[in-house]
Amino acid sequence: MKNLKDNTLILLVALQVFLLITANKYVFITYLSGDAMSAPLMLVFLNVGICVVFKYITAIVAHCFDNYQAKQKISEVKL
Secondary structure (H helix, E strand, O other): OHHHHHHHHHHHHHHHHHHHHHHHHHHHHHHHOOOOOOHHHHHHHHHHHHHHHHHHHHHHHHHHHHHHHHHHHHHHHHO
């Protein structure tokens, strides 16, 4: 189960990195298209937003795995 938790968290981090790269490419394309005023603000909001959302998603997933492991230990003790 620990291996599944580790792999899931690694997958979430990989997804976060992919989204950050994609968002930064979008901002760069927006900057090159001539909208230089909103590009820096968009860069900050997208990067901070993605990081904050994935921080909470990662915490929730880790908490769910920990709860599942705790329930498994309780059921093992009862048997």
